[in-house]
Amino acid sequence: MVTAAPQRPPGPSAIGRVTRSAATTPGRLSLVAVLLLVLTAVTGIVTALTAQAKRDTLDDLVAHREPLATAAQQIFRSLSDADATAASAFLSGGVEPAALRTRYEFDISQAGTALGKASADVGGDLMAAEQVEILSQQLPVYAGLVETARANNRQGFPAGAAYLREASGLMRSKLLPAAEQLYEINYDRLQAEQESARSVPFAPIALVVVLLLALVVTQRYLTRKTNRLLNIGLVAATASVALTMIWGTVAMVVLSSHVGDAERGGAQQVDVLVQARINSLKCRADETLTLVARGDGPGYEQEWQQLAATITGDGQGNLLRQAKDLASSDAMAGEVQLAVQNAQAWADAHRKIRELDDGGQYEEAVKVAIGDAPDSAAAAFGKLDKNLITALNAGREEFFTQTTRAGNALTGLVPGIAVLAIVAAAGITFGIRERLREYR
Template identity: 40%
Template structure:
């Protein structure tokens, strides 16, 4: 029996009706998910653009530094060493002149000292700490060297036998102190040049990382939107993907062209410059030692040993290897003629030197001096002059090739930085256009 005033429900309430009402959901809503994905894509696009822009600017700065700073510094260091070594060789040769000092040799010596002083001033301006220390050695010892040379000349003019001793002391100072310091400057500047070339030729890892991440994120975003909106394509995201592909292709082509125009490592123009510079060093030192052997009048065995060592370094014992053999193996067709001429002249020089040594060792010092200082196209001085000129031309061609490659590599990057800025802006706008209408559908 029903009791009055008591209400008995005719059916049980469902769990949903009895449960407390929900105030929120742990599941991320679609509009909010779209917002997060869009924001993530924008951040990735900006990060990729910034990384790519930074890489391009760094490469351009390095290439500009190579062509406008490091390569000229390397040339100045080459000029410094060559001028000093040629001054020493010229002074020793001039000392052998039996009829008085040649005005041509005197002029050449003074020109070498002037060029060395000028190159020294320029090199000091752009040198790092280590190079500055070496250049100071050159700056401090060069006046001592020239003073010894002038003392030797004065003694020779007055017939004082001490002239040869002063000359040998001056040459010892040049070859044991000044030239090693100058060679160290060239080696240091050349390493800096090669280092910047290698840095400009490296792979853009940060930009590549963010680029791959962005490409994967764009693909995932399109799949997400397609499943949620039941639309196969989202024009905004398709456009963003197209922009990303365009940026990737442009980067690939531009960086590939830049890298292709900038050779580094063994066989590169920079390596060839180093080999040719060392060839010039060996030739000039050999010339000085050859003259000093005669100046010593029978006491120059040490100088002769050094001459043989420098010639072996230059063309090898067989006359076809050594530094010039290495340079010839690395040279391009346009530059081979200079190196081939230098090698031929070096072999001819060695043959003439044997004649000089035969006369000197046989007791005919005057004949040896005559052979060493004779005039004529086939005489030893003319042969050495052609060798020196061929090496200078080959080295100049190598330096020009380094400049051309740096300019070409930098030119391949023209417009890439500005393009990245515009493409990044376009990509961000495309992402916004792709998600805005989808988010608006839920309002």
């Protein structure tokens, strides 16, 4: 590193000597050289560190923040799906179908794994730590209740239904809100980190500008003192500082643009889709639980009505339509359009279920809800969920690509800044020494 140390005369009376020598032109020139070198060193270090920090933030976005937000989302999805699946299995009567059992088991393992990953990250965030604690304490309790319900069901005891109700109540009152909050915290952190990646680095900009000004002023001073138009060393120094500034600015603009794309087409798109998925999962659980409660659960149907408005219809609140507007590619828009259609098909099936159930045809209603006919609610929901997963993955892909590109914009910038700073320092040293020689 370039430092001012060797140029500074040693000894206790250093300050006095500097003040005295500043009174003479050569002394003043030496002092200016020292100050310029210090400023160059500081600017080089700060700028390089800033560029490195940006790079680290972008790497962290791809390697940690986004995967963790996804893990949090997966916790919610798995838990909500487990709740709906347990209710469907109960509705199917007798020994539950193997497919539903497998699905439930898969959901619980997935939730556990995602929870493990999410909990490794909460360190500093008290709110997130609290949610993770609720989830890790209550998940085994939930699974225990479901198994007790199953054991009772197999013996034909209605206590099984009571255990299942308790399990579902626990899921809806504690686990799901905690999972939703954890996702929101993670998404906020993702957004904050994107913002910090995009933020304008004021400190290095100010330093570069000051350094440039200082170099220009020094050259004008020298021109006046020596009547020589150009000083090769100082011109080279100025050029390399200017180059640093241009390079940094271009890199920053490119980076911002990619991070912006990652935000719109990636993170925001994914967030809207996640909200749509969360609501569709809640709707599915409401639909099956209404039938399990057999008229004793009006709250479920009300919630269905509220939430269904966010995934169907022409209103502003339709998240799928919002997702379509945010779509970054035609393929993505097409997938979301399919989701819109399947959501509509599901809403139709749901209307049919309610008509049948309210009209006294409970068994038929159950068939439409959980049967495998192509126009059943189960089929429409399954298709919608697939569309949402595909679109979500496309959104994640977009996020990854754009963020990686943003990182690539910084390629070579850190060593580049170091080299340019050394060139500038050499230029300053060379240029001023030239002039000093003329005074010997």
